[in-house]
Amino acid sequence: MSTFEFTVLGASGGPSEGGTQSMLLREHGTLGSEKWICVDAGSGLHQLMSMLAKKQRLAANERDSCMGDRIESLYRNMEEPLSAFIDRRLHVLRGLNSSELLVSEDNIICAALKMFNKIREYYITHPHLDHVAALVINSPAVKAEGKTILGLKSTVDALKEHLFNDVIWPDLLAEKSTPLDFNVLRELKVHKCVSVPNWSILPFPVSHGQTVVGRVPNFSTVYLIKDQRTDNCLLVCGDLESDLISGKPYLSNVWNYLSENIPFNRITGIVMECSSPSSTEKAHLYGHMSSRYVVHELKQLSKAYDRPLDGLKVIIIHVKMEPQEIDPRLTILEELRSLASMAGIGDIIFSIAIQGYTFIL
Numbered sequence: 001m002s003t004f005e006f007t008v009l010g011a012s013g014g015p016s017e018g019g020t021q022s023m024l025l026r027e028h029g030t031l032g033s034e035k036w037i038c039v040d041a042g043s044g045l046h047q048l049m050s051m052l053a054k055k056q057r058l059a060a061n062e063r064d065s066c067m068g069d070r071i072e073s074l075y076r077n078m079e080e081p082l083s084a085f086i087d088r089r090l091h092v093l094r095g096l097n098s099s100e101l102l103v104s105e106d107n108i109i110c111a112a113l114k115m116f117n118k119i120r121e122y123y124i125t126h127p128h129l130d131h132v133a134a135l136v137i138n139s140p141a142v143k144a145e146g147k148t149i150l151g152l153k154s155t156v157d158a159l160k161e162h163l164f165n166d167v168i169w170p171d172l173l174a175e176k177s178t179p180l181d182f183n184v185l186r187e188l189k190v191h192k193c194v195s196v197p198n199w200s201i202l203p204f205p206v207s208h209g210q211t212v213v214g215r216v217p218n219f220s221t222v223y224l225i226k227d228q229r230t231d232n233c234l235l236v237c238g239d240l241e242s243d244l245i246s247g248k249p250y251l252s253n254v255w256n257y258l259s260e261n262i263p264f265n266r267i268t269g270i271v272m273e274c275s276s277p278s279s280t281e282k283a284h285l286y287g288h289m290s291s292r293y294v295v296h297e298l299k300q301l302s303k304a305y306d307r308p309l310d311g312l313k314v315i316i317i318h319v320k321m322e323p324q325e326i327d328p329r330l331t332i333l334e335e336l337r338s339l340a341s342m343a344g345i346g347d348i349i350f351s352i353a354i355q356g357y358t359f360i361l
């Protein structure tokens with residue numbers, strides 16, 4: 001039974017601006033509800049407008065099937081079919097899964113703003129700009145209902161000190177009737193989601209390389225979202241590096257927690273960053289994953305469960321769109337499929353997160 005609807009507002013890991021990591025999540029089968037959360041906010045309002053506009057332009061008979069959609073690529077080909085990025089076993093929809101959001105009386109801008117103000121909680125993985133740019137730029141559009149920005153202490157402190165500091169951006173929190181609020185999450189402590197009361201959210205700290213100056217460890221977050229009704233779980237990663245590189249057991253802790261607490265068939269998906277293809281040298285990963293490290297970590301997950309990961313849905317996000325002959329998203333997808341097959345860790349369903357599409361998980 002599907003539990004989660006995962007809409008990709010932004011999937012890029014840069015370096016071009018716009019379209020960077022942001023995911024909109026809600027319970028599957030709750031059409032008409034206003035229960036949304038966002039994990040990361042590199043993209044936001046503009047993407048909501050684009051999705052509504054695209055849906056509005058399509059004729060009624062074109063609204064359903066999307067696997068033949070042409071996705072902008074700008075590498076070997078200007079476009080690639082959606083099916084080149086997504087395993088056909090996945091249920092994917094164009095835009096938001098929300099008939100109620102078809103624009104009727106409102107224009108696109110007004111409808112997108114209404115939608116935007118239904119998102120009341122933002123779970124931020126770490127404060128890098130590609131994960132929070134839209135949170136900042138969109139903030140003047142936040143209405144009185146407000147938004148809560150949640151993250152581990154290092155994330156919340158950095159956002160307050162370095163972004164909403166009255167220099168880089170107005171200190172909206174200093175206003176008496178501020179519509180923005182921050183909430184510090186505690187590491188490895190279950191947090192009850194307010195927007196979606198059936199969900200509990202467990203934050204794991206993970207390594208994300210080191211700072212440039214002083215080589216101080218840099219942290220990010222993996223969120224485990226559990227639906228209390230179905231016991232199904234979705235694991236959503238921000239930027240992160242493999243334990244093989246950090247030399248610390250951050251990801252092992254995640255895999256061990258999962259294997260000790262969550263039956264394998266309750267993991268409905270893992271959204272995992274993979275910034276670069278395997279050929280990228282370790283020294284050039286800068287706290288990120290490449291295909292071979294993703295497969296190494298999945299192998300650790302397979303060992304933790306002591307079983308192959310047959311049927312596990314792994315959705316790759318945060319690919320760096322760097323200059324090369326073939327679209328790096330396609331290179332990474334091919335590498336993951338072949339490396340996982342060589343590692344003998346089971347029939348994993350790999351796909352790439354594509355901006356503007358919703359995965360039903």
Ligand SMILES: [Zn+2]
Binds near residue numbers: 126128208239
């Ligand atoms: Zn980062």
Ligand SMILES: [Zn+2]
Binds near residue numbers: 013128
């Ligand atoms: Zn990033």
